[in-house]
Amino acid sequence: MKQICLIVNGARHEFVIGPERVLLDLLRDDLGLTGTKQSCDRKGQCGACMVIVNGRTALSCLTKVHSLDNAQVTTVEGLGTPENPHLIQQAFVLAGAIQCGYCTPGMIMATKALLDEIPDPSVDQIKKALTRNLCRCTGYKKIIEAVQLAGSFIRRETTPDAMYPKSSDGVMGVSHPRPSALAKACGTAHFTADIRLKDALELAVLRSAVPHARIVSIDVSAAEKMPGVAGVLTASDIKGTNILKYLVADRPVLCKDRVRYIGDPILILAADTQAQADAALATVIVKLEPLPVMSCPEDSLRDDAIKIHDDFPNLCFEQPQIKGNAEEALKNSAAVIEAQFNTQINHQAPLEPEATVAYWEEQEEGEDAKLVIVGRSINIHFHLGMLQSALGWENMSYREAYSGGQFGIKIDVISEGIAGAAALHFKRSVRYIPSLTESMLMSSKRHAFKMDVKLGADAQGNLTAYCNDYLVDKGAYYSIGHVVVNRSLLMLSGSYNIPNVNARARMVYTNNPWGSAARGAGPPQVNFALECAMDMLADKIGMDPFEFRLKNSLQPGQSKSTGRIVQQWCLPELMEAMRPHYERAVQEVKAHRQGRIKRGVGLGTGAFGIGGPGDVSVAAVELDIDGGISVYAAAADPGEGNDSMLSQLTAAFMGIPLEKVRLYTRDTDNTAASGPAAGSRITYMIGGALINALEQLKTAMQETGARTSEELETAGKSKRFLGSKKNEDAGPLDTQTGQGPSFESQVHAVQMVELEVDTESGQVSILKMTTTVDAGQVINPQNLTGQLEGGMDMGVGFALREEYIAGKTRDWVSFKFPTIRNSFEMETIVRETPRPKGPLGATGVGEMCMVPTAPAVINAIKNATGIWICDLPATPEKVKAALNPEK
Ligand code: FES
Numbered sequence: 001m002k003q004i005c006l007i008v009n010g011a012r013h014e015f016v017i018g019p020e021r022v023l024l025d026l027l028r029d030d031l032g033l034t035g036t037k038q039s040c041d042r043k044g045q046c047g048a049c050m051v052i053v054n055g056r057t058a059l060s061c062l063t064k065v066h067s068l069d070n071a072q073v074t075t076v077e078g079l080g081t082p083e084n085p086h087l088i089q090q091a092f093v094l095a096g097a098i099q100c101g102y103c104t105p106g107m108i109m110a111t112k113a114l115l116d117e118i119p120d121p122s123v124d125q126i127k128k129a130l131t132r133n134l135c136r137c138t139g140y141k142k143i144i145e146a147v148q149l150a151g152s153f154i155r156r157e158t159t160p161d162a163m164y165p166k167s168s169d170g171v172m173g174v175s176h177p178r179p180s181a182l183a184k185a186c187g188t189a190h191f192t193a194d195i196r197l198k199d200a201l202e203l204a205v206l207r208s209a210v211p212h213a214r215i216v217s218i219d220v221s222a223a224e225k226m227p228g229v230a231g232v233l234t235a236s237d238i239k240g241t242n243i244l245k246y247l248v249a250d251r252p253v254l255c256k257d258r259v260r261y262i263g264d265p266i267l268i269l270a271a272d273t274q275a276q277a278d279a280a281l282a283t284v285i286v287k288l289e290p291l292p293v294m295s296c297p298e299d300s301l302r303d304d305a306i307k308i309h310d311d312f313p314n315l316c317f318e319q320p321q322i323k324g325n326a327e328e329a330l331k332n333s334a335a336v337i338e339a340q341f342n343t344q345i346n347h348q349a350p351l352e353p354e355a356t357v358a359y360w361e362e363q364e365e366g367e368d369a370k371l372v373i374v375g376r377s378i379n380i381h382f383h384l385g386m387l388q389s390a391l392g393w394e395n396m397s398y399r400e401a402y403s404g405g406q407f408g409i410k411i412d413v414i415s416e417g418i419a420g421a422a423a424l425h426f427k428r429s430v431r432y433i434p435s436l437t438e439s440m441l442m443s444s445k446r447h448a449f450k451m452d453v454k455l456g457a458d459a460q461g462n463l464t465a466y467c468n469d470y471l472v473d474k475g476a477y478y479s480i481g482h483v484v485v486n487r488s489l490l491m492l493s494g495s496y497n498i499p500n501v502n503a504r505a506r507m508v509y510t511n512n513p514w515g516s517a518a519r520g521a522g523p524p525q526v527n528f529a530l531e532c533a534m535d536m537l538a539d540k541i542g543m544d545p546f547e548f549r550l551k552n553s554l555q556p557g558q559s560k561s562t563g564r565i566v567q568q569w570c571l572p573e574l575m576e577a578m579r580p581h582y583e584r585a586v587q588e589v590k591a592h593r594q595g596r597i598k599r600g601v602g603l604g605t606g607a608f609g610i611g612g613p614g615d616v617s618v619a620a621v622e623l624d625i626d627g628g629i630s631v632y633a634a635a636a637d638p639g640e641g642n643d644s645m646l647s648q649l650t651a652a653f654m655g656i657p658l659e660k661v662r663l664y665t666r667d668t669d670n671t672a673a674s675g676p677a678a679g680s681r682i683t684y685m686i687g688g689a690l691i692n693a694l695e696q697l698k699t700a701m702q703e704t705g706a707r708t709s710e711e712l713e714t715a716g717k718s719k720r721f722l723g724s725k726k727n728e729d730a731g732p733l734d735t736q737t738g739q740g741p742s743f744e745s746q747v748h749a750v751q752m753v754e755l756e757v758d759t760e761s762g763q764v765s766i767l768k769m770t771t772t773v774d775a776g777q778v779i780n781p782q783n784l785t786g787q788l789e790g791g792m793d794m795g796v797g798f799a800l801r802e803e804y805i806a807g808k809t810r811d812w813v814s815f816k817f818p819t820i821r822n823s824f825e826m827e828t829i830v831r832e833t834p835r836p837k838g839p840l841g842a843t844g845v846g847e848m849c850m851v852p853t854a855p856a857v858i859n860a861i862k863n864a865t866g867i868w869i870c871d872l873p874a875t876p877e878k879v880k881a882a883l884n885p886e887k
């Protein structure tokens with residue numbers, strides 16, 4: 001042990017420290033400076049823990065305190081506070097560089113060190129300085145812009161005051177800073193692991209290291225005697241159903257007699273400290289008897305395959321879609337292409353690990369005791385119901401902490417079941433703060449699709465028919481299961497008018513990680529196949545892929561693959577907006593056809609449905625005593641900007657300042673169940689319910705002349721109104737034909753990729769991505785483009801790099817997380833066609849750019865090199881092998 005003095009954010013502190021203590025723990029645990037985050041299991045991979053030590057950036061997770069005597073340490077809290085923020089913190093807020101905000105403190109510290117040294121850095125210098133800082137949400141574009149803006153503030157070329165929107169700018173269509181941005185920039189926004197609970201137990205979970213086995217025995221005798229251990233909990237200790245049922249009752253909180261994938265939870269161990277819990281867990285002996293492993297749908301469909309779940313068939317969902325007569329139409333087509341396309345299992349990769357804390361409110365004893373779960377659910381009411389039933393405890397609440405991204409991963413309960421079970425068993429507060437590796441093991445993944453496709457056209461280049469026979473790898477548990485399949489069928493024909501469709505979708509249990517929502521959830525996979533097939537067919541009939549797409553765009557009055565006729569279809573206008581960019585890019589790539597590095601241009605389009613069949617949402621509003629308005633809606637905002645949307649719609653509709661809109665969105669105790677923050681539905685559905693509630697309030701105010709809650713109540717009216725929004729086109733798809741209801745609204749985009757392929761190494765480098773998009777009336781331009789830019793970056797990862805391989809993908813390096821060095825130029829061109837039933841004409845946009853990006857990338861690789869990569873991801877190894885098949 002050694003006595004150490006540190007000056008942290010200007011204050012002197014003395015510590016007696018062992019040689020292994022790292023600065024991150026000292027800051028967070030001893031000083032409560034939780035603005036400094038951690039994401040990568042302290043491997044130096046994420047930069048979320050970055051601070052400044054003696055004027056230079058340091059990864060606090062790797063910095064031993066022992067060597068820091070008398071060092072000056074600055075954390076994000078030391079730069080500024082929400083009341084008195086630093087110029088860099090304001091720049092990040094004003095540039096729209098903060099979405100979930102989990103990376104933000106580290107980014108800001110890296111920026112501070114850079115600008116101290118280089119006041120006017122180039123983009124290359126910014127990329128170099130921030131190269132250790134990861135962000136999943138932004139695609140890095142707005143982060144680079146934030147650093148540039150901060151530089152201009154510091155150089156006194158402009159001021160934050162000059163940049164903040166003025167009240168005369170209005171509300172709609174203006175980039176007002178997000179309500180939570182300043183707290184995230186200053187490190188005062190609390191994420192789940194930032195919550196300290198007095199005397200809370202820390203948890204460790206034993207998870208299966210094999211994909212399929214019977215549990216023979218569990219020996220915890222040694223573990224129970226280890227120091228600090230409070231006890232061990234297995235499936236038989238859980239009082240409820242032990243089943244986390246979303247649609248199908250198949251996923252246990254803890255496995256009882258069988259494990260079905262690598263990561264399945266077997267046992268919980270609770271101790272006074274995390275180190276004690278981890279040490280004791282290592283002494284637990286579990287005997288497993290291996291069972292046959294079904295590693296792909298084909299394995300599970302074999303006649304001799306054993307059932308993964310006793311109560312459900314391995315072929316767990318099947319849905320055809322038949323419109324017209326595709327086989328006949330293909331026979332009569334002038335050209336037909338046929339190909340197989342495969343997409344991979346992928347991790348959604350939010351930066352924040354899957355933490356949950358649980359505590360007892362006021363009293364811990366008796367049936368009246370209330371258990372509070374704090375996590376980052378995007379559907380708090382539904383998840384609360386799942387937990388109540390699985391754990392057998394009624395009196396519970398769910399409170400949503402700030403969330404470090406989610407991208408679909410939080411559509412289902414993940415770590416909450418573990419924390420809730422332990423809190424109930426031990427009647428203590430608990431913290432479950434798993435590692436990144438364990439977070440990857442426990443969470444859902446993007447489903448892998450295997451698609452056999454045929455697409456035909458007549459001699460004039462009109463699409464005639466489309467067939468897609470596809471297998472979906474469900475993994476071990478159903479979760480939202482057929483919702484993903486149905487979404488893929490609802491958007492199967494993409495942007496186009498295809499008169500004849502014959503599809504069969506089969507979803508199959510396997511011993512792979514369980515699939516669930518992942519940005520786009522189904523449509524990105526099927527659109528990858530369709531959009532690549534469009535280029536293949538254009539090639540075959542000798543048409544330019546741009547003109548081929550435009551010619552075949554759906555028009556109002558024509559029908560999608562579900563048979564539903566569309567009233568509004570913005571694609572042709574978006575294609576025309578793209579035309580000059582496409583023509584420029586085609587000319588430019590012609591100049592780069594020789595030599596080792598070849599350039600290509602590729603297109604993809606997408607029409608993403610929003611407000612699914614029968615979707616319903618609610619929101620409540622209340623007039624306040626000062627004439628302000630409180631909004632009550634369980635609308636999670638894990639980074640998309642939903643708080644901005646609710647505030648700006650309310651202020652615009654009621655004509656009040658933004659500061660007078662108060663949001664209550666994060667607690668089951670004071671919100672109505674508004675449905676999940678998924679499927680890009682929050683703006684359209686909850687925004688729609690909000691406008692409906694505000695209409696009622698406005699009418700009451702106009703009828704009475706009241707301007708405050710007091711005046712309204714004196715006039716005999718309620719000050720609170722509940723609004724709703726519903727898609728009346730309800731009901732399931734016809735089980736035989738897949739014809740039927742549809743989405744109420746669509747967002748449309750055309751994506752163009754310009755890239756280079758190194759024909760020797762197979763390395764693909766994205767040069768530029770251009771998007772034309774129409775998402776209706778724009779509420780907040782920065783939030784809109786931020787979603788598109790993040791989606792493009794994620795789409796490129798899906799196309800080129802990322803894949804989750806159970807047992808092998810363990811951290812951000814093995815996942816191939818996108819870095820600022822891989823980031824590329826992005827240009828977004830926005831058209832605004834008001835949606836008739838959207839809130840003030842708006843619709844959602846969060847998943848749009850995930851849909852056309854991967855095929856645009858693959859089409860551009862083909863354009864550059866002449867080779868098709870139909871198995872994602874198109875890694876350098878695959879590209880190289882396709883270019884040099886004989887080697
Ligand atoms: S926690 Fe330090 S680099 Fe990730």
Ligand code: FES
Binds near residue numbers: 097102
């Ligand atoms: S804003 Fe960077 S990880 Fe979310």
